[in-house]
Every structure is written in structure tokens, then in C-alpha cells.
Amino acid sequence: MTNGNRGSNGNNGNNGGNGGNGGNGNNGGNGGNGGNGGNGNNGNHGGKDSNHGFDDSGVKLAVFFDLDDTLYDHLVPFREAVREVLGQEGKHLDDEELFYRVRHHSDVLWPKYLNGELELEETRVRRLELAFAEFGIMLTRGEAEQIQASYIGRQYDIGFIDGVEELIRRLISLGHKVGVITNGPKDHQMNKLRGLGVDKLIPPDMIFISDAVGLAKPDPAIFAHVNRVTGTLPEHSLYVGDTWANDVVGALSAGWQVCWYNPRGREPGNTGHTPSHVFRDYREFGGLPLV
Secondary structure: OOOOOOOOOOOOOOOOOOOOOOOOOOOOOOOOOOOOOOOOOOOOOOOEOOOOOOEOOOOOOEEEEOOEOOOEOOHHHHHHHHHHHHOHHHHOOOHHHHHHHHHHHHHHHHHHHHOOOOOHHHHHHHHHHHHHHHOOOOOOHHHHHHHHHHHHHHOOOOOOOOOHHHHHHHHHHOOOEEEEEEOOOHHHHHHHHHHHOHHHOOOHHHEEEHHHHOOOOOOHHHHHHHHHHHOOOHHHEEEEEOOHHHHHHHHHHOOOEEEEEOOOOOOOOOOOOOOOEEEOOHHHHOOOOOO
16 A cells, blocks of 8 residues: 655644545554643633533634544454454453554654655554564464454444534534644545544634644644644644643643543653643533633
């Protein structure tokens, strides 16, 4: 498989396109170290919607979401793919921890893909081989390719995590700008967004995909690019994401607020960063004071 467009590995500040439209590819999720940090700085709170905690004081936010494991649960298609290919052996694995390691290796290998050192398909397959080896399973190349193919095939038949769609609609109704910033091949990420129905809620000029933009999280330049293109300010921008390195560190480094989605209670990375808020489900998010 060919790569499609590769973004730079950051630190170049070039203004790429929005990445609002796409064709076909895949990233399989770029995760950093998850975690369960403290709530951190809430800031000053203006008047709030009494039911949802959203600002009603006239200050409008730009709220951008990560895609993988933030809008939908990546673990579901992965678990099904592993069990399809490995049968009984796959049923006895700690699939949650295994998937966490797959995402770790994806993050480690992703810069090599961006730099042209690895082809996209090799990146996808190798991360599986490395993660499974940590659990004592030495996948053959054929098995790794089958798991990857099954995993990709299931990623377009997905649904929102509970409460996400209602939250997005609520934010829009309150006049906040809402968008998506995600790492990955443009077409593959757009196909997932269409599968979820995000494209019916959020306009294409508010969707930013790393391979189309030419910048990738955690480089703060991608967040600065989003501010420039959308005419928003960092101090009024909020990012919602699940991975520590890519989402929390990247957005905070760009001067944004960050709501860290941490449903599995992982420990925060040892980076000295503090998310603005931490939440475990979207009902909890709906009551956060966001300004």
C-alpha cells in the first residue's frame, strides 16, 4: 500500500491545508502514555449553563476534539480483529493493555513514517509484531497483516462514545466553534469521521488531519496553524483528547486549555504538564467549568 501524503514531523511551522476532505489510508491510532492526573487549573468561571457547566458569559471557545479513542473507542474493532485471527489464543489476552502497547509502538514508529523511513503498511504491521511480542506471542508476518486488515475493515463501522454526539451538539448550540484535530492519513481519518457522522455535525474547514496539514501532534505548530486558519486565539481554545504526549503536552505547549479524557485511569506522563481538567466520561465533561 502506498502512504498517501506524509506530513512533516513538526517543527517547521508550514501552513498546510485543512485536511477537511479525504480518500483512503489509515493510522490505527497514535497514543501517548495515558493517565489519571489531577484536575489542575480550572481558571475563572463566568456565568454557566446551569445544566451543563458551559460558559454563558459571552466568551466563546474553540473546542477541538481528537478522533481515535476520544470520539469512538478504538479498542472495540481491535479486540474483534484479534479474536477473529487468533481464535482462542486471542480470547485469553489482556486486550486493553495489549492495545495500549500497540498505540505506544505506533507513536514510536510514526515519526519514521512521516520522515519517509517506513512505508505506512510496514508501520502498521510492525507495531503489532512489537506489541504482541511483549505478551509472548511472536506473530508471523501473515498473522500481523491479517489482524491489521481485519482491524482496518472494522474501523468504519463505529459509533460515538456515549455522550459525545450530544456534547458536540450542545457546544454548537451555545455558539462555540467545534472541530477535530487528528493525526493520521487523510483519507482513512475522514472515512472514520464519516462513519461516525461527524461530517454532518462539523464543517470540513474545522477538520484538521495531520497528513493533509503537513504538521502532526504533539508539535504545537499544528495547534497554532488551526488558530491561524480558524481566526481563533490560543487562550480561548480547548482541546479534548485521550493521549498524554500527543494531546495533553502538544495542546498545552501551544497555549491551549486541555481536557484530558482518561476513561481507563492511566497515570499521567512525567512531563511536568497539568491538564486544565481530567474526566472519565462525557457526562462528567458536561459539568466542567470550561472557562
